[in-house]
Amino acid sequence: MSVPTSESLWWRQAAVYQIYPRSFADSNADGMGDLPGITSRMAYLSALGIDAIWLSPFYPSALADGGYDVDDYRNVDPRLGSLDDFDTMVEAAHAADIRVIVDVVPNHSSNRHEWFQAALASAPGSTERARYHFLDGLGADGELPPSDWPSHFGGGAWTRVMEQSGPNAGSLGQWYLHLFAAEQPDFNWDNPEVREDFHTTLRFWSDRGVDGFRIDVAHALVKDMSLPLRSKPSLEIVVADGGDPLFDRDAVHEVFEGWRSVFNEYDPPRAAVAEAWVPFTDRRLKYARPTELGQAFNFDLLEAPFSAVKFRSIAEKCLSEATASGASSTWVFSNHDVVRHPSRYAFPDGSTREDLEAWLLSGGASPVLDLARGVRRARAATLFMLGLPGSAYLYQGEELGLLEAADLPASVLQDPTWFRTDHKIKGRDGCRVPLPWSATEPNFGFGGTPWLPQPESFGASAAAAQDGVAGSTLEMYRAALALRRSLQAEESLEWLSAPEATVVHYRRPNGWEVITNFGADDGQLPSDVDLSKVVLSSGEPAAVEASGGTIPAETTLWIAP
Template sequence: MPVSPSDSLWWRQAAVYQIYPRSFADSNGDGMGDLPGITSRMAYLSALGIDAIWLSPFYPSALADGGYDVDDYRNVDPRLGSLDDFDAMVAAAHAADTRVIVDVVPNHSSNQHEWFKAALAAAPGSPERARYHFLDGLGDDGELPPSDWPSHFGGGAWTRVVEQAGPRAGSLGQWYLHLFATEQPDFNWDHPEVREDFHTTLRFWSDRGVDGFRIDVAHALVKDMSLPLRSKPVLEILVDDGTDPLFDRDAVHEIFEGWRSVLNEYNPPKAAVAEAWVPFTDRRLKYARPTELGQAFNFDLLQAPFSAVEFRSIAEKCLFEATASGASSTWVFSNHDVVRHPSRYALPDGSTRDDLEAWLLADGATPAVDLARGLRRARAATLFMLGLPGSAYLYQGEELGLFEAADLPASALQDPTWFRTLNTVKGRDGCRVPLPWSAVEPNFGFGGTPWLPQPVWFGSLAATAQDGVAGSTLEMYRSALSWRSKLQAEETLEWLASLSPEMVRYRRPNGWEVITNFGATPTQLPHDVDLSKVVLSSGGNATAGIGAGRVSGAGSATIPAETTLWIAP
């Protein structure tokens, strides 16, 4: 059934599938995924049961940061297709009752953007430079950067330019700000031309049928550039009052109120979700207000250990806060920026972020990981999450149970983090390896020789190897998303008592129940669980390991370790 134009709240409990275009499907054999490749797999996506696709940037780019360095916000990278290909993809998605969300990258452009090239060619103090953050350096000859601000990808956040105009032409001159790679100069969002140009971009893609937008680094647009610049030696946000010099400043909300006005020009209004890594949830939820973007990612579950206490407390907190803000909650375990969650769960319990980085740097060799346990936990966590009210954001390949490709050779790495940290932080390439579609075709059916090498073990997890196989991760996702669409209820739940601190049990208003055993051993099921109504288990077959029929008393049946059950009304 085609997309209904009258459903203005489709996003509130949508299952959204993130596509990293270069790594999804290659239609022309050049080794890079493209828009026609996405269109060719629309039947697969429809059969999976998702409600929307979210496309990471597909715009013209030199790929200094995997496409998040944008040359032109209103065009398609010719290596990925054309605007006609984009229109065809949107039409195919809509015909399959699938919405389309696109990434917008407003904090910075590419250094190949026409505005930045004009800024480099202009003199200090010119109107062209005012669209970015250019400042004189410190020291006797301006040889020191204007501040100690760090880059997210390592090193400092300032780069000095050779002046092309003015009295210092041919000599080193001003510095420009880039919170990410050198090739990603930050926009000056105090400039009215910057604000209006992004309004134009929102309208451009909305007019082409886009249903929503994901806003990259939404919390970083406004900076305090008053001199002398304040010190900011770490990237974390340390204050909760909007006065951090770089992040989550109060003035950013005026920008997104303007965006909401643009998005509301359409019927139905366009959806939006903020990527705002703000540790203070009351401030993060400002981005999700109905007067602004409407939703904001919460990454709490993504950052949490596999724990009954952690998962329940996070779900309770996020649902309460979403209700208070008028938004619906968002849930995510993996995306293009983080190690895939089956691999995170496979590391020894208690592993820190530093341990994860060390594991990547060791090509996944140390510490030893338990991949079977990692996948078992990932499947259980996914079913726990898919039962919750709110939107579920899924990352391409997680439906196949893909692990991180941790042993990519150094010669293949392309993440700017690897280079800017002088080969001490491996970066995000391991979660961006092109997908395995076929167990037997060359390049696992992706297309041409992939731009990142695929590991040999991809074959066993390819889509064709799991299609129709009972208990496979692909079939679990298909079943879960199918049941989710049938069982969807009001955006509330009731927490129910269990017989173990390792078990979490909740019920949706229509009687749909979710039970997760987070423990490492089987746990007794409560006496009132009707096993004849178990429709799905993360462990494989719906009733595997727990028997069948009605449970007559506590202790007469158990739920396997690290397993989630779904129980229909």
């Protein structure tokens, strides 16, 4: 086992840039982003100033869930490239001093995975079926599913199969569990063969130079399948093994202790971060222990309104939790599963998730959003967040200030949620629209005709249109990430403003200060702030210089020591 060194702690305050490969850059003009496309944009990523890229799944897949239905965990989807292309991309990233994190999807495979195909071809009770959760149905002839569990994407979590062998061949037989789409059967993590196969997968990618792993739905692997199956609680807030039979079971930590042993076979040890939507802090922090994955996403800021009290209390809580777990905190506003945060911040204050869903169904027509305010708030929130100690996870396109593509027509939608909810929930396609690289090139420089159409408004936000333009969102991100890297300090801060203040002010141990005005009106700056030391503003620099001791509404300032 390797001994951790300072090199092994690179992730603690890293800026990690999430790439959704199909939507990043298309190298062969087939309309789908690919690995060579990522390699071709490595200079852009280097200039942005990130420390690592995180790749959403690039494995062979039928794309029933955007690549999170994996056919083969140790290969590349031929539409996205080859293993040689992957190696070339990793080499280019490392040459640019950028580390590589890949997504691992351990809760479920695709229904095209060789194991699941073998399970379908085998009889009930076989070793092939024991890798998944197959059960007899209820009712006189097994015509009812084994439980009332819902699928996360809508509908039920069980699908019945037509038996291919055994005495009931040719007839409807057992049911299999899928917490997500029917094309995503859940693995049985009580099966040692499943556990060992994922160890093989982790070593496969680590041997190819991968520096870390993002673990999808980390809290769902181990389930209570004892008969009779319990109903899922009506409320999501449950406690440990006495609550939900499907999520956050104590035994899942044995799985990740085994993964940590694999990670520590390498020098430096491979990093990992858990996607664990766990409502109780002490439960979520277990995934981040040094003996397990080392980090776990907190989505508190992602779910919070643009509010001084909320942002400060969340930062205080998360930094305290990180200290308790021995990990560093994680900060995130957007990813491939949520509406982009400039659009969220454009909603009227007090809006709910239901309001957001209704807006998506209206194609972005109702309510009419204050988009200028949304972008202004997003820029201020970003600088507030990038000043905090911990890891910053950025989603591709947020450095361009991209808004949600809410007006995608129904004919192009691909998210399984849209289909499994009978078109009641539009889903996540709007944040996955391919990036705009140039305002003047066909398809905004992405490549071929994109697999999801780009709105015309993307042209003004294209990377080339913002490159070198003072005050653009791209240049703000570049400046912030460069300063963040040069001003790294101990993982702590001192609050210089009152807890209820609208203007939030904190100082890092090296003297670097961050001030954010969350209010809708200009706010008063502390009398000892030297405006000549403002090195970065989320708003117009001239407005700060002419402010005469005030900070403009919804603006963040960075002040040098």
